[in-house]
Amino acid sequence: MTNILLILAALLLVAIFLVIFRASKLISIFRNDSDPDKVSQSNNIHAYLFLILPLVGFSLAGWYAVHHLGLIIPPHASKNADITEPLFHQATVVILLMFVITNAALFFFAFKYRYKEGYKATFFTDNVKLEIVWTIVPAVILVLLVVQGWQAWKKIMYTAPENAQQIEVMGHQFAWKVRYPGVDGKIGKYNFRYTDATNEMGLDFSDKKNDDDFMVSEIHIQKNVPVVFNIRARDVLHSFSLPHFRQKMDAVPGMPTKLWLTPTKTTAEMRQELQGRPEYQTIDEKSGKTRADGFNYEIACQEVCGRGHFAMRLVIVVDDEIDYKKWLATQKPFTEVNKEYVAKARIQQQKAKASGVAMVSK
Amino acid sequence: MAHVIEAHADTHAHAHAHDEHEHHEETFITKYIFTIDHKMIAKQFLVSGILWAFIGGLFSILFRLQLGFPNMDMSFLKPLLGGWIEIQKDGTGALNPEFYLALVTMHGTIMVFFVLTAGLSGTFSNFLIPLQIGARDMASGFMNMLSYWFFFASSVLMFSSLFFATGPAAGGWVVYPPLSALPQALAGSGDGMTYWLLAMSLFIASSLLGSINYITTVINLRTKGMSFNRLPLTIWAFFITAVIGILSFPVLFSAALLLIFDRSFGTSFYLSEIYVAGEALHNVGGSPVLFQHLFWFLGHPEVYIVLLPALGLTSEVIATQARKPIFGYTAMIGSMLGIAVLSFIVWAHHMFVTGMNPFLGTIFMFLTLIIAVPSAVKAFNYITTLWKGNIRFTPAMMFSIGLVSLFISGGVTGIILGNNALDIYLHDTYYVVAHFHLVMGSASFFGMMAGIYHWFPKMFGRMMDERLGYLHFWLTFVGVYTVFFPMHYIGMAGFPRRYYSFTGFDAFRIFADLNMFISAAAIVTFSAQLLFGFNFFYSMFRGRRATQNPWQSNTLEWTAPLEPGHGNWEGQIPYVYRWPYDYSKPNAEADGFTDYIPQNVPYSVTKNSNLPHENDLIALEQEEMIPEDKSLVELKHIKVGAH
Incomplete structure (x- = not known):
């Protein structure tokens, strides 16, 4: 019923517009004030x-x-x-x-x-x-x-900084997967054909460097220590964007990319700093804290990648040295957490290699 | 001198009978549908473009509703969008996120290609090239007809793709693979994308058929005396646009073709090492970045394909309504040529952060910022043309001034985006959205509007209603700025493009006020276009009758009859004796002219107002042109009181 009323109201408005338009048009013709040779009044x-x-x-x-x-x-x-x-x-x-x-x-x-009537424009063609x-x-x-x-x-x-912390990130629909190299400081090889629900990054377990690699759901980096993100994508293009660090790089299937940065403020320091800014004192509805207290460095996807493009959020925490080491000590390698799975996967990967289907890992 | 002309004209008057162009019987179909008359084809492009513009604009309103009012109950849109409005648990309707992307994608595709390429360049190149250079029609009327019908077929395909259950293409108007290649990754990459590719292939064919025609016509069919340095800037703009189109559209075709192969025939041009929907694909060795290079090799010149015609129309309107010659005619042509050349070597500035070698980024930054120089020259020249003019604010003139303002406001942010160190942060944010909507989208749209208001009397023999035109202009001008200016702010705050919602991020959970404001402004601006739509179609049938040269303009189209038939001029095509910008020439009154001297007036009759080098040309024109020029007898009617 309301819809019909709305439509009727709209029609009425249009009709009124038409009547006014037509009437004023006739008046102007009657007055002859829209003679095209005369400049509009x-x-x-x-x-x-x-x-x-x-x-x-x-x-x-x-x-x-x-x-x-x-x-x-x-x-x-x-x-x-x-x-x-x-x-x-x-x-x-x-x-x-x-x-x-x-x-x-x-x-x-x-x-x-x-x-202006009687004024003549200046004939000025060139200079x-x-x-x-x-x-x-x-x-x-x-x-x-x-x-x-x-x-x-x-x-x-x-040029990427030397002696930087290496981290691998992989974009997929619709999240980021993050892998740290572990104690050896080296990221192990992967092969997209080894990907499955558990081994989401397709680790090649024949590579010893993979044994100590660990996955995280929140990136931690250390203040003033350069970090290199080795970026790839599993399905479609994504873009690994860190607005607060003013850095960004596309994640491209089949073509690993890199970006690097050196963080200069820990998350705690940034929260402290924002206390001084009035626009960060409003209470955020989701967290219930002020925007300064609830502040987090965030990672967003900035290349359209499908339905969940707007939801590929990842938090990145900048720690000082002590906190970072503490956090590092709590991380366990993937191979240790998924012992049974890895044992099975090793055999399968060997078989696949022997069959000639799976090719060289990167 | 006038006596001489009349004498000549009289001796040749009997020859008119021979010049009558053939009268062939025209049916409704040959006149309005499968027509080869460039004027009717132009109107076909125009009407199609306007219809597409309303569709494309409506789409932007739909996604602006989502962005401005994220918690809004959209179930009232269910009659229009059906299943794309998903009913939530609490009974409210929400826009499907994939359909949101489809709306964004189709808005871009429609506006860039169907409205601003076909609707703008297609309309005015077709309409004005023969009329302004003095030709009876395009070099090939048949190819011209094909050009429209390829576009029409393309439109039909694109339009029908809107009704697929999986939706139209949704991977952004740039259709980057692998997203656009994998239906598993995005529903719109199924049939919708197939239709997108087919439609674009037809569109490219249409564009090429048109461009070849424009170039051939401009080079070969100019009337006597119409040398290149007497061409109106409109024609220069259309000519250069056509050259750019011919060189760049085929590259888009190759990009599309390879994508068709990847999608349908299992090749791996753009695909490599993909694991999607629980399955590793066989494709190895392709590069998604290759597609981006191919795409932007067209994509960047495309910016100028839509912009240059708008600038050309604006040049003509500003000179006419400021009653002044366009300032720096040669510099204007030079900058257009410069822009045309440079437009081919800046494409990778769209790709600074795609993983391309940073050294390439350096090269493309330098090339990109060079292109700002000719653009700046053009802006300065427009401003100087207004200086000491006698400006009549017709709706066309106001849209032209609006264009210059938008061109500047959108252009300056290009200086920041082209600077690759700064682009790292701003790439794919709303800053980019603001930039290109102002400098390319809105500016070209304003050029198109200026063209429609200015040449409507020539197209339909009637005037558009001025007061509706003024209202339309002010609402649109204020509207466009209120929509796009605040986008700079949310762009600087880092808001990414093509986000369905910003509430998931702490950093982007601000500026709800600005987003709401932008959406409201967009709705008002869109509604104002309905005024235009009404004015256009109403005036076509019931507008006041126009006079032959309502703007007192110099170019040749206004010497043709009010509603020219096929062939444009009855009798001989007028010859051209001077450039098109003799407005407010000093001493013109002494020659019996007011503040304009049309192009078909010989220097011989304007001895008082001629410049020194123009007097030198009198001997030549008396020897070579005037004796043959049968149209001079008609000149008397055109310039009542001239002699």
Whole structure:
């Protein structure tokens, strides 16, 4: 019943619109005030609107940004972020200036040079000097920005740090699997054909390096110690994204990728730091704590991967050395936790190898 | 001088009889459906584009409802979406997450290809190229007809894929494999994706047929005197767009073809080491990154395929309504050529964090930021064209000014995204969404609107209602900014694209206010388009009759009859004696002109207003062109009071 009423109301609105439209149209024809050769009488109104609306709109947008800056720019906690954040802020200021100056000129000219009867526009076709100036000025600004970006990119992306903690992450629909290399510091080989419900990462148990590898459901890393994530995907593309560390890398089936970072603040330190920020004092509905107290570094998937794309959350904890060692001591190798399974799997994997189906592990 | 022309015109008046183009009987089918008249084909593209735009826009409203009002009971959408609204335990309806992705995917595909490529470039290249260069039709009317019907077939396939039980393609408009190759991973990658690939293959054929025609027509069928340096910027834009299309669309076809092979014939171009749905697949050795290279080799030029025509239309509208020559005509052409060349060597900036070699990332960053320079030049030239103009705010003019603003606002964030060190964080966030919706989506859409409002009188012989046009503009202009500007903020906060819901993450459980605001703004903006839809279809039949040259414009299309038949001009096609931007020329009054001198007016009759180098051309035109120009007799009617 309500639906029918709603539809009737909508139809009525449309009918009213049509009647008003038709009537005003007839009136304007009667008055003959829309002669196409005559400049529209509302010309001045539009000129003023072009001046006022952008001014009001962008001021409101600016006001909102200033009042929510702490939310708009989230905290960061890695060495590479220490490089890129100032660059980002600097570039943002530069583009804001460009944005304001050019838009202001555009709207001001639109306003100032609105139609006036008897005025004749200036026949101004070309000016080589002007063209050169506004080719070179943006070019120079861009070069300055790019060169800095290039230096940062080289530092962040070119060579992985030595003596880093190695961790393997594998994206799949719809979660991350994480493997640590264990005491030998080396990640064992895997083969996607060995994957099953228990051996989710397809470990090749003939590789001795796998014996001490352990899996976790929450990543722990140590403050100021570089860490290299060896990233792969099991089914479709994913993207391993760490917003607070300003790092990201796609996970690609068949093509292992890497990213590295050095965390600069432990989770506890970050919680402490956020106490000083008013926007982190609101109570979070889910955890019931303030956003500062409940703060966690999070990992998200940032390449569309299907139904659960929005739910591939993983917590990453940055510990100090003592806590990290404590946590490390509690971890047990996969082969130890799943002794029976591994014994069976070893035999199966050997058989598969002998049959020639399974190929070389990576 | 006027006497001379009249004398010549008189001597040639008898020749008119020979010029009458053939009268062939036209049936409804040959006139409106399987037509080879470029003007009707343009209208076919336009109407199809508008219908698609409403579908694509509606999809965005549906997913914005989900994002802005995550706890909303969507069961009222059940009559429209059926099983895609899942009834929860508490009796409320929720959007199916896979269908959410399908909506996002189809919104992108429809808007980029069906609206802004076919609906914009297809419409205006077809409509304006012959009319503005002075040709009777396209080089091949038949190929032109095929171009539309390939597009139509493509539309039918894409539209029917919406009704599959497994839904249409859902892996994003970029359809990256393996997600798009594996129905086990995503329902939409089943029949929906097959239809997507078939539809896009037909679409590519349509685009190529069109582009070949545009290029051939521009090169070969220009009227006498229409040299390349007298072409309106619209034609330059369409011409360059067509060249880009011809060079890049085939690469998308190859990408699609290999994907079809992987999906249906067991090859491994893009697939390797996959374990999905409890099963290890046989595919080994392929690379998903290869697809991304192939896709973006089209995908990036595609940005300019949708943008350049919009910029071309805008150039024409701004010059006409500011009553000023476009500033830096040569620089405008130069920057379009520069953009065209560079557009082919920047594609991998979409792939900085795909695992591509970081050295490649460096190269592509430098190339990408070079492309900002010609873009900036264009923006400055538009602004300078307004300077000291005498601006008439027609709806077309306002959409053009809006385009320049959106082009700048969306463009500047490209400087940040193209900087690969900064892109690491911003890649695939809402910052990117804001960037390309402003600079490419909205700007091109505004160009399309400017084109429709400006050339509607030429298309249908009637005017659109101005007041509805103004209302439409202001609602859309404010709407577009209120939708996309706040997206920068949530993008800087790290919000990822294509998320069904943000409540799962502590970091993203903020800005519910902004998301709600964006959704509300999107609904208002979309509703404002209904005003346009009404105005368009109403004015087509009941709008006020237009005059022949309602905007007092210089280009050739306004010298054609009000509703030109097939062949465009009765009698001889006018010759062209000057560039298209002689607006407000000093001393034009002394020659009997007002503030515009159309392209078909010889320098011989405008001796007072000619520039020195133009006077030098008088001897040449008197010798080579004027004696043959039979259209000059008609010139008298066009320029009442000119002599």
